[in-house]
Amino acid sequence: MLPEFTKQKVAEAALNFAGTGLSVMEVSHRGKEFVAVMDEAIALVKELLNIPEGYSVLFLQGGASLQFLMAPYNLFKSKAAYLNTGVWASKALKEATFFGEVIEVASSKDKNFNYLPKSYEVPSDADYLHVTTNNTIYGTELKSDPEVNVRLVADMSSDIFSRPIDVSKYDLIYAGAQKNLGPSGATLVIVKDDALGKTGRPIPTMLDYRVHIKDGSMFNTPATLPVFACLQTLIWLKELGGVAAMEKINIAKADVIYKELERNKVFVPTVPAPEDRSRMNVTFVMAPGYESLEKEFLDLAAASGMVGLKGHRSVGGFRASIYNALPIESVQALVDVMKEFEASH
């Protein structure tokens, strides 16, 4: 879900961008109008996340999946550590195995990833630790910045801009745009300049962060329309009060639904530990004894206009994705349907 503001601005710019009479899909990415879009998007990312000096912000293509490869290409010398909290973390880990020894410091696979491992040791000679901050399928979220003694790399695809983060704790943050930022096709990268150029490995041009930094995300033609859309969401977020204000809203939204899950007799959350529960994806199933009612509830929700509530096949049940742009009224509406369903059974 994207803000109405973003959608309106994209619809306008598809026809007439920045008064040029041309579509944002037609103008040169090196023309002053689009350069201003890229510059403003990068500046707003820096401002909203309070990014310190010494970091570069990039808008690339290929999604988090390509970052699974670019991260080790740029940072992996001899050993890397990965925290395995789900299928996306596993995919990131798999790509790193091309480059050398990969240590899985901990995994929550034993319980179908329904918790976040807390006590694990990161080898002090690891080049970095990789974490996935939000696990969309399993409904878990690392809501505070990990403290580690090695470089820290985070895939924040599904919770970036949902709360303040301390960027100085990270060497690399990446995020596919399509959850909290914009449409698929744009990929945000925040990288500590000092972390680069240390592997001794030749890096193919397009996979080298330094190439993209040097050319201000314009080494090759950026995805102009997706980047324009991201900028609109960043403008909307700043207007709303930034990530601190967004976090308050997200906490309020998550509270509404998790409190109902604790109270309601016919549903249970899939993540037992409250501190592990995601504010972006709330996963729950029918309570014991009510399992056969799953389809009936989905039908009732659909009749109330709620789409995409079916949980991922590997978890089952339901998943309410309550990303930044989803208003609290929509969460309240879901809770009302849950109450109604309980009352009728």
Next chain:
Amino acid sequence: MLPEFTKQKVAEAALNFAGTGLSVMEVSHRGKEFVAVMDEAIALVKELLNIPEGYSVLFLQGGASLQFLMAPYNLFKSKAAYLNTGVWASKALKEATFFGEVIEVASSKDKNFNYLPKSYEVPSDADYLHVTTNNTIYGTELKSDPEVNVRLVADMSSDIFSRPIDVSKYDLIYAGAQKNLGPSGATLVIVKDDALGKTGRPIPTMLDYRVHIKDGSMFNTPATLPVFACLQTLIWLKELGGVAAMEKINIAKADVIYKELERNKVFVPTVPAPEDRSRMNVTFVMAPGYESLEKEFLDLAAASGMVGLKGHRSVGGFRASIYNALPIESVQALVDVMKEFEASH
């Protein structure tokens, strides 16, 4: 430049896609509405280019620049041959050097790439020959399918869909979308299935064509909005009569301007051989004795609403980009300004 049809459809789908009430930027790429977009786009590419059995069509991200890397990753065993017709061809060649011996079979660098090398030999043990069919900066274009005795790879970023091609002559064709197809952010790949899996080299997941073929361009989230836009242009092109009809229009457009360049005393084309001249990018400079009038002509053209006419800095002069979507009236308007300029000097 994109067809008005494409721009209108994108503007509509940014707000309400396929009657879902959601933006095309918001729907799941695995939902039936977007799957239909991807399926139809692939089917239309196959239909319009008359692609034989045994080929796969993909919509990926990263532009031609990422294909410079993916092509050798998937096809390069021990030796590759490259035809060097300009800066893009050179960049493609550079990425191949990561994988082994690269033979530059010919280069037109001696004359600032203002011609296409005709007589060159491709080593029979080369894994493939790579060509760039249209060279935007220099205004040259390989307008017929090369006949070679090894696999053939072509970067058709800037002239795909401008004329019929015999796909059976190629093992791999790729094109960034942003000239004749759609907005930047989508990359079209046409690959012969039988050419893959023969290098013996492990390929990172995102760079492996077989991964994307297996998942129908949905291994990771595709750039939904750019792919939707490409589909609209493909629909427009089919309606117009396909690539054969498009070629007739493109020949007519190119004829209008090249004829004027032959006639007009104050301008000369930069590409001497008529058979090498591009139908997509017409490059020309002031004739000897008139060099000082360059800026004056650019100003006159700008006053007539013609933007982007300045030639690339490495060639100088002027470049009229007359891609598929540019109507012949716009070419005629440019010729009128050229005549007017000649008359006043």
